[in-house]
Amino acid sequence: MAVTESQPQPGATPTGDYDFIVVSNRLSVDRVVVDGESDWRRSPGGLVTALAPVMAQADGAWVGWNGAVDEPLDEFDHSGMHLVPVDLSQQEVELYYEGFANATLWPLYHDVIAPPEFHRTWWDAYRRVNRRFAEASAKAAAEGATVWVQDYQLQLVPAMLRQLRPDLRIGFFNHIPFPPLEIYAQLPWRQQVLEGLVGADLIGFQRPGDAQNFTRCVRRFLGTASRQGIFTVTDEDGSERRVEARSFPIAIDAQHIAELAADPDVIERARQIRHELGDPTTVLLGVDRLDYTKGIPHRLKAFGELLEDQRVSVEDCTLVQVASPSRERVEHYKTLREEVESTVGRINGTFDTLEKTAIRYLHQSYPVEEMVALYLAADVLLVTALRDGMNLVAKEYVAARTRNSGVLVLSEFTGAAEQLRQALLVNTHDIDGVKNAIVRAIHMEPREAARRMRAMRKQVLDHDVQRWSTDFLSALQEQR
Numbered sequence: 001m002a003v004t005e006s007q008p009q010p011g012a013t014p015t016g017d018y019d020f021i022v023v024s025n026r027l028s029v030d031r032v033v034v035d036g037e038s039d040w041r042r043s044p045g046g047l048v049t050a051l052a053p054v055m056a057q058a059d060g061a062w063v064g065w066n067g068a069v070d071e072p073l074d075e076f077d078h079s080g081m082h083l084v085p086v087d088l089s090q091q092e093v094e095l096y097y098e099g100f101a102n103a104t105l106w107p108l109y110h111d112v113i114a115p116p117e118f119h120r121t122w123w124d125a126y127r128r129v130n131r132r133f134a135e136a137s138a139k140a141a142a143e144g145a146t147v148w149v150q151d152y153q154l155q156l157v158p159a160m161l162r163q164l165r166p167d168l169r170i171g172f173f174n175h176i177p178f179p180p181l182e183i184y185a186q187l188p189w190r191q192q193v194l195e196g197l198v199g200a201d202l203i204g205f206q207r208p209g210d211a212q213n214f215t216r217c218v219r220r221f222l223g224t225a226s227r228q229g230i231f232t233v234t235d236e237d238g239s240e241r242r243v244e245a246r247s248f249p250i251a252i253d254a255q256h257i258a259e260l261a262a263d264p265d266v267i268e269r270a271r272q273i274r275h276e277l278g279d280p281t282t283v284l285l286g287v288d289r290l291d292y293t294k295g296i297p298h299r300l301k302a303f304g305e306l307l308e309d310q311r312v313s314v315e316d317c318t319l320v321q322v323a324s325p326s327r328e329r330v331e332h333y334k335t336l337r338e339e340v341e342s343t344v345g346r347i348n349g350t351f352d353t354l355e356k357t358a359i360r361y362l363h364q365s366y367p368v369e370e371m372v373a374l375y376l377a378a379d380v381l382l383v384t385a386l387r388d389g390m391n392l393v394a395k396e397y398v399a400a401r402t403r404n405s406g407v408l409v410l411s412e413f414t415g416a417a418e419q420l421r422q423a424l425l426v427n428t429h430d431i432d433g434v435k436n437a438i439v440r441a442i443h444m445e446p447r448e449a450a451r452r453m454r455a456m457r458k459q460v461l462d463h464d465v466q467r468w469s470t471d472f473l474s475a476l477q478e479q480r
């Protein structure tokens with residue numbers, strides 16, 4: 001299978017020192033400037049949550065963007081991990097990250113909730129930046145190393161890397177959904193992206209349905225037949241290679257979350273949070289990046305209507321909504337923020353009393369200890385995504401509920417819904433259905449809640465993130 005550009009010759013790249021490499025758009029930490037001083041802050045999102053504990057235990061290197069603009073940095077160690085920064089210019093952040101990754105691929109792969117934009121200049125930047133990641137990985141990898149490429153920002157890296165370093169074993173994991181053929185077909189560069197991906201030996205997805213969508217696209221747009229997710233591709237040198245696509249649902253460091261939930265300081269903080277909220281009978285919680293895929297407006301609409309219908313009241317029920325800042329320069333994210341903030345203002349303006357508030361809205365990012373305190377303080381977690389690769393927040397809530405109390409209301413359109421079957425599953429578009437699920441959650445008998453939570457906790461604790469990475473990497477070793 002041909003890769004579309006002319007490439008450096010194999011063997012021209014010197015080999016590096018690392019036998020295991022993870023490559024992702026972001027490193028575990030972002031470069032930030034606080035009071036004129038440069039510092040590191042944990043990167044946002046579930047990809048880093050999942051990979052940080054894996055990398056902390058692995059003897060390897062993590063190749064990724066350092067979050068800064070036009071600031072080339074040397075390799076360094078942080079929190080027990082060896083980090084290899086890839087530099088991006090201001091223009092590349094705009095064209096590759098905000099543009100092709102987050103205004104073309106992200107909406108296309110999430111059910112076109114927002115219309116994707118197709119611009120050739122964005123695609124050119126995507127190719128250029130993917131090449132830089134491939135070169136940085138090739139440079140860091142020892143002879144015969146395993147390289148695990150992550151997510152939609154880097155779909156061309158597997159084939160580019162294989163061309164530079166045919167000796168490597170290459171895995172790819174897609175953290176977001178892979179769309180149905182009928183939607184994927186819109187992408188003007190649909191063939192090149194698939195050619196990039198099949199450079200990997202093993203391609204992992206969150207759900208079996210994502211792997212099936214991908215396999216169908218490969219069959220249609222690359223003309224490669226497959227059997228049960230396994231297909232044979234022919235590389236540029238004429239040699240044949242076996243490639244497999246299958247699902248490996250991502251997980252969390254469940255033990256760590258459960259340990260934090262048992263920490264007396266965290267328990268005390270949870271008590272304090274409820275107290276600061278006025279000790280309501282019920283605390284509802286939503287935690288999301290401020291992203292249009294997360295269904296925050298639908299959740300607010302359902303809650304606002306419940307207040308209006310007097311099925312809940314501010315006297316005894318508060319919704320805490322953490323909406324952590326995300327991709328703030330991308331147009332759809334700006335519009336979403338305005339919509340969410342005006343809705344919160346309208347609901348609070350209508351229903352608040354001098355003592356009580358309907359919605360406590362927090363446009364902030366919190367450390368994991370505070371997240372776990374929030375999970376402990378919440379009687380009900382609301383996850384109402386319109387489409388979500390996994391949603392680790394749902395799994396974290398379950399892991400934190402060490403006493404088997406609490407109810408999870410979970411959108412059917414998350415990867416997590418395939419594993420957390422005992423949640424109250426909702427179709428986010430069905431506002432009446434969401435309202436009924438919230439009321440049912442508020443009034444659920446403790447015995448029923450405990451039965452459901454126990455089953456979900458078993459799932460989450462039995463399938464932790466170390467198991468996820470071991471499953472993927474063992475399957476990768478078995479390839480060829």
Ligand SMILES: O=P(O)(O)OC[C@H]1O[C@H](O[C@H]2O[C@H](CO)[C@@H](O)[C@H](O)[C@H]2O)[C@H](O)[C@@H](O)[C@@H]1O
Nearest residue numbers: 044045046047151175176250388389390391392
């Ligand atoms: O890096 P950003 O642009 O700030 O975005 C943060 C991350 O968002 C996405 O997370 C996904 O991965 C999670 C873990 O597998 C999954 O639970 C969630 O459903 C996904 O949306 C994105 O895929 C990451 O690349 C970003 O780093």
Ligand SMILES: O=c1ccn([C@@H]2O[C@H](COP(=O)(O)OP(=O)(O)O)[C@@H](O)[C@H]2O)c(=O)[nH]1
Nearest residue numbers: 045046047049289324364365366391392393
């Ligand atoms: O203020 C916050 C908000 C979120 N998170 C973490 O961000 C991750 C979000 O992952 P998820 O898979 O739910 O969604 P994503 O943001 O990756 O789409 C979870 O580990 C959260 O605990 C956090 O640490 N602080």
